[in-house]
Amino acid sequence: xxxxxxxxxxxxxxxxxxxxxxxxxxxxxxxxxxxxxxxxxxxxxxxxxxxxxxxxxxxxxxxxxxxxxxxxxxxxxxxxxxxxxxxxxxxxxxxxxxxxxxxxxxxxxxxxxxxxxxxxxxxxxxxxxxxxxxxxxxxxxxxxxxxxxxxxxxxxxxxxxxxxxxxxxxxxxxxxxxxxxxxxxxxxxxxxxxxxxxxxxxxxxxxxxxxxxxxxxxxxxxxxxxxxxxxxxxxxxxxxxxxxxxxxxxxxxxxxxxxxxxxxxxxxxxxxxxxxxxxxxxxxxxxxxxxxxxxx
Amino acid sequence: xxxxxxxxxxxxxxxxxxxxxxxxxxxxxxxxxxxxxxxxxxxxxxxxxxxxxxxxxxxxxxxxxxxxxxxxxxxxxxxxxxxxxxxxxxxxxxxxxxxxxxxxxxxxxxxxxxxxxxxxxxxxxxxxxxxxxxxxxxxxxxxxxxxxxxxxxxxxxxxxxxxxxxxxxxxxxxxxxxxxxxxxxxxxxxxxxxxxxxxxxxxxxxxxxxxxxxxxxxx
Numbered sequence: 001x002x003x004x005x006x007x008x009x010x011x012x013x014x015x016x017x018x019x020x021x022x023x024x025x026x027x028x029x030x031x032x033x034x035x036x037x038x039x040x041x042x043x044x045x046x047x048x049x050x051x052x053x054x055x056x057x058x059x060x061x062x063x064x065x066x067x068x069x070x071x072x073x074x075x076x077x078x079x080x081x082x083x084x085x086x087x088x089x090x091x092x093x094x095x096x097x098x099x100x101x102x103x104x105x106x107x108x109x110x111x112x113x114x115x116x117x118x119x120x121x122x123x124x125x126x127x128x129x130x131x132x133x134x135x136x137x138x139x140x141x142x143x144x145x146x147x148x149x150x151x152x153x154x155x156x157x158x159x160x161x162x163x164x165x166x167x168x169x170x171x172x173x174x175x176x177x178x179x180x181x182x183x184x185x186x187x188x189x190x191x192x193x194x195x196x197x198x199x200x201x202x203x204x205x206x207x208x209x210x211x212x213x214x215x216x217x218x219x220x221x222x223x224x225x226x227x228x229x230x231x232x233x234x235x236x237x238x239x240x241x242x243x244x245x246x247x248x249x250x251x252x253x254x255x256x257x258x259x260x261x262x263x264x265x266x267x268x269x270x271x272x273x274x275x276x277x278x279x280x281x282x283x284x285x286x287x288x289x290x291x292x293x294x295x296x
Numbered sequence: 297x298x299x300x301x302x303x304x305x306x307x308x309x310x311x312x313x314x315x316x317x318x319x320x321x322x323x324x325x326x327x328x329x330x331x332x333x334x335x336x337x338x339x340x341x342x343x344x345x346x347x348x349x350x351x352x353x354x355x356x357x358x359x360x361x362x363x364x365x366x367x368x369x370x371x372x373x374x375x376x377x378x379x380x381x382x383x384x385x386x387x388x389x390x391x392x393x394x395x396x397x398x399x400x401x402x403x404x405x406x407x408x409x410x411x412x413x414x415x416x417x418x419x420x421x422x423x424x425x426x427x428x429x430x431x432x433x434x435x436x437x438x439x440x441x442x443x444x445x446x447x448x449x450x451x452x453x454x455x456x457x458x459x460x461x462x463x464x465x466x467x468x469x470x471x472x473x474x475x476x477x478x479x480x481x482x483x484x485x486x487x488x489x490x491x492x493x494x495x496x497x498x499x500x501x502x503x504x505x506x507x508x509x510x511x512x513x514x515x
Contacts (some may be wrong), residue, residue, distance in 0.1 A: 026363065026364045026365075026398050027362070027363075035361065037361070037405075042363070045453040046453075048441075067389070071391055088494070104378070107427050111380075124372050140445065142445070144448070145453065145456060146308075146453055149308075181388070193398065193455070195446040197446060205458070248442035248444070249442050250441075251440060251441045253455075253457065254459075
């Protein structure tokens, strides 16, 4: 097994969107998510995790140890494999097995962590057979992401579009085009903060140095394989990594995050491109033992 | 040697789910003692000690926001994992397209608390363990911002910033106000691992302080 990570990390991701919808809000007819009080745009943690999973799935193609547990689209129906879930053993069998091998929970957990990149990274809840007391429990992964928020308030713009292909015969008799809507953000720069606990990596999931490199690669490229009509132009602009010298870390996370200042230029009223912002890393606020890495 | 400590924790969002509204999750008005204990344990925990939350200071006004997300509704099946582990090389995954469900959550925003807590020694403490040692480690970690894993407000996507609180008085928006928060989750009783029981208490926020000590606990 590869080397488990030995340092605590924190990271800041800056990504932008141009004429696209980074994350639709199911509560608001798929409009870009907006904090109603302040007008800042939001992208949820799970949205980015989905993209990281997709990237890893694409490059690793389910190779050994890099399977993805939560897939977006699969050729097989899940009901097909529910059958074999019960083939191997049933409630009773598991009880016997547990008597013979009290470590079975731990073994299943390790097995899942070894095989699935996303469980090793983000964790998973594995508590299906509570009745039979088979409970491999909750795995907390070392990588933790917060919500992303835009640097400035965003405006979502509704673009009405037409299409000439009509869905039903009946509609086709009555009209020749149909109207549709797209909701876009003209431009926005978002900031996300993330944490990696080396303790959880060592004691629970075995998240390794190679996994970490793959995670950085996935974060940098997560939008490169996620182009679609809705997204517009999205790109990760900065990945700033703080590497602590110790497993537990050297200083509070908020001090490191505060050391990164992202500011719109004073003469810009409506930011429309990445160069409308400057990114400053206040090195003087960062302890010397913390290594700052700009990955892009 | 005091075993007490005060920790200030703050963050943008928080979700302390009410157990009666856990599908479309809705947060309690303030942090629960068990969530506060979880935050402290994220900083330091040892089998030889246990955290007891005494008081919670609520510094900011209680405000809510909501968010709806696509979530999966199934869990990793331990038995199918076992099947695959024992040689059955079958696909093992959740298809989010089929197992998807949209859920709203009502969250707290801009939370800022001071947790006042102490620790008690347990029977798992070895001969070398003593309260002074634990206290030293705790204080060192709080001062340096070290933690086992990043603490969070109810869910991991709402990270908590933390620091040692050295102020004698804590400013709160609820000075001179008494607010009955109703029954709140106190913590779980883990004494019987086969039958973990939730415990509740009547939470009253008085002058911005939620008194947790000496409260009647209802099961």
